[in-house]
Amino acid sequence: MGLINEIAPNLVDVLRRDSWWMGWNTLLAWIPVLLALALFRGGAPRRPSRSPFWWAGLALFALFLPNAPYVITDLVHLRHDLLMANQDGPVVTAVLPVYLVFIGSGLLAYYLALGAALRHLARLGLGAWQGRVALAAHALCALGVFLGRWARLNSWEPVMDPHAALERILYNLTWTWAPVLIVVTFLVTWMGHFMTRAIAEAVRDTTVRGARQLRTTLTSS
8 A cells, every 4th residue: 555655646746747648649649540440341342442431531541640659759758757756766656657558559559550451451452562551651650750740740730721731841851850850750660560569469369369268168167
């Protein structure tokens, strides 16, 4: 109880400071998952949909997808929270776990959204394109994260005000450091997706094996 009483106030302090922006960015990160569930449902026909609504949804999916790995860049807020935690204890028991869950949620959303799109390609008989589409998605997200973090461009601005959004995009892409930041963001996004996929698939396989063993045990008893 003493440990819980010590952790709880520190955890409440972190959540009180960061709950608004973390909650908002988490919501944006999971929008692509919801779009993916609507666009890439199982049992889809073995040919691309020609519905204008489907293609509009796909465009929205592409616009919002970078919001999922974008959460990695929210580590810029970590320094402030570390300074606010004037002891080592709060850092280990409150600050770092909150950021771990927050960033893990965003990477999980990216894995699920992209995975749904790649499985849809396989159902269409285009499984050979999965690797190239995944790399293109990482590149798209790298560009989107760069524009979101450094140009402060929101996902809906290209739809609401395309002219102004295009001007800001072109202006920021001419910045000297833009290519470097985009490449670094691509590598971080790729590594984040790789690690999340490995962990998620390991957990899935372990859960499936455990369920099978439990079923076998119950059946034989």
